[in-house]
Amino acid sequence: MVVALRAVIFDLGGTLIDWPDWDEDIQRRWALSYEYLVATAPSLTWPSCDAYVQAMREAEKEYWLQVAKNQTSHTPTSFLRDGFRRLHRDVNDQELLVALDGYARAVNGWAMIFPDAVETLLALRKRGYKLGLLSNTWWAAEWHNADLAPHGLDALLDVVVYTSDLPYTKPHASAFLTVTQRLDVPPEACVMVGDRMVDDIEGAQKVGMRAIWKETTYPWPRPAHITPDAVIHNLAELPAILRSWKSS
Incomplete structure (x- = not known):
């Protein structure tokens, strides 16, 4: 039996925001x-x-x-x-x-938000999903938070986790379990959205989450054995995919 999704967890760089050049x-x-x-x-x-x-x-x-x-x-x-x-x-x-x-x-001020990020998160919150963020980074949390706040992304996320505050990074299981525990949602009721096949997709699937790959032009590794549960080109495609899973 497929467990109903209750939470969507996003990667940060390359998924919600980017740093040009x-x-x-x-x-x-x-x-x-x-x-x-x-x-x-x-x-x-x-x-x-x-x-x-x-x-x-x-x-x-x-x-x-x-x-x-x-x-x-x-x-x-x-x-x-x-x-x-x-x-x-x-x-x-x-x-x-x-x-x-x-x-x-x-x-400060370098980050560029993807144009459909806010509308996508708003749509998901309207549908009752809890929203989380899990980012691999050595940067201090307040630096990243300063990128989120001007666009209102911080107010749309229920839980924000940066691995600079953790002993391990993605794809280590403990990083994913930290964010699911803070959301108070079991892994099988969560979906991870990210642009890296190894860190985001495989890591999430290994702890029982579903995972959606946001296709990217960056040269991140794409091992043939990793198969995401879905693929999107833009965040705006995400609500329709989750809706189709709910009705199937």
Whole structure:
């Protein structure tokens, strides 16, 4: 017997919002982070901007490599400490907070919401679904929340979970079970919507959830053995799919 769906859980980046020209613009934004750091603590000896950007990008790449291999997560503080270790630079807590603030300022306002995100979430809430968010990230929760709030997305989500606050990332089962527990809905009554086959689709299905793949042009892995329960090109297609499942 198929359990009736009671909750829809969304991935964030590539699903509800996006960051335009990520690979190109992330270099510039790390440079902005550096400029803020140096301006705020000018009496200290800092490495060059190029060295700082390279170290932080290497730390970022290593973070995502460990996510892919082990599903291990990190806080923003531990992530930046790794970047400074690569520069052979010890930083105290205050310096670390300044560096984090600089990065937060650099990425503020960068995100672009998909045009059908709000109307889709409103339609689902009208139909009585609980709505959740589960995002793989090292960013602080308040940084992402700052992306959600201007568009009213924060008010439409019942539960928001960022893996920077968890020990593991998607596709680890504990990440999915954390959000279902906070929604107070069993996994089999939830559906995951995301743009990554491994992290979102396979991870959700392994804990008993249904999963809908939002097709993307990004080059994320697409293993042949993973079959989503449905495929959408735009979020606006989602309500009709859930309606068809309910009537079948």
